[in-house]
Amino acid sequence: MRTESTLLELVVSVSEHSRTEAELIATVVHLVNSGVVRLCGNFAGARFDLGALGRECATAARVA
DSSP: OOEEEEEHHHHHHHHTOSSSSHHHHHHHHHHHHHHHHHEEEGGTTTOOOHHHHHHHHHHHHHHO
């Protein structure tokens, strides 16, 4: 079953059941990248590149 959702709706729904922020992010990424949830709105058709996310977080940590 495929569901359409905005990114905000998905994050809010998943956050109600997540214990940590890491669990929230991992779940949202899995649902979107696996195709279980298809994003609509501003992020329609988007996928997440965790490699790029890791590099951006590492760069931000060095700057801070």
